[in-house]
Amino acid sequence: MFDGLIAYLDSIKARDPAPRSRWEILLYPGVWALGLHRIAHWLFQAELYFLARVVNHLARTLTAIDIHPGAQIGRNFFIDHGFVVIGETSIIGNDVTIYQNATLGGTNPTNGEGGKRHPTIGDGAIISVGSVVLGPITIGERARVGANAVVTKDVADGQVVVGIPAKPMLVDATEFQRKFVPYGTQCSERFDPQTQQLEILKCELETMRGRLSQLIEERDKAEAAKDRDCA
Structure with missing residues (x-):
């Protein structure tokens, strides 16, 4: 006890x-x-x-x-x-x-x-x-x-x-x-809900940019392959 x-x-x-x-x-x-x-x-x-x-x-x-x-x-x-x-x-x-x-x-x-x-x-x-x-x-x-x-x-x-x-x-x-x-x-601004929402939007934007770059790269590769086939 x-x-x-x-x-x-x-x-x-x-x-x-x-x-x-x-x-x-x-x-x-x-x-x-x-x-x-x-x-x-x-x-x-x-x-x-x-x-x-x-x-x-x-x-x-x-x-x-x-x-x-x-x-x-x-x-x-x-x-x-x-x-x-x-x-x-x-x-x-x-x-x-x-x-x-x-x-x-x-x-x-x-x-x-x-x-x-x-x-x-x-x-x-x-x-x-x-x-x-x-x-x-x-x-x-x-x-x-x-x-x-x-x-x-x-x-x-x-x-x-x-x-x-x-x-x-x-x-x-x-x-x-x-x-x-x-x-x-947490008391810091890092964990304020509004700040978190902004950070999440930024992350989503960066993800979309990365995906867009990937799609552009895949398109360029596909076009280059198509040009080689035509040649």
Whole structure:
């Protein structure tokens, strides 16, 4: 148990450059919220719903983070700052990071399967500042939801989505999926969606130019061969 706690604190330190020691991380509201949620979830599974809600209310009062006792959460879950809301039927995988003011919200139960109305978050996903993920959708492994995005459709593994409604970024995320990226998206102009669209158009133009040159070369060769045959 102690080794598990040390591994959990180290996983947070790897994602947050601010703490200078494990003791400091122990004061994080996200750590307290998760610890109290583990208790509330145990009570919820035992069908002690009122007691689970009491623990949930205490956690929300102390941390400004509201995790429904029914939510299922994996290992090394990190909430960076408060004002996060996680709904009852949410399922969160391992090594997931959620930033402040994010919401895993629900929709009409009839829209889901078996009453599931909240998202499923894959391992290693990042939900950034102020984003809203709604409904029984799936956020794939290592996927990233950009700041203030509103997600209502499934997000593929490794994909980065931004905007309202959220749409995939136009450049493949594979190259910068190799390490953790704070807040889920790059801050440089290189990864701005409009800049990416321009870059893709440039690539397409270069491809078309190359194809045109190839066709011209093939035509010239065909004409030269035809001239030799006529001669």
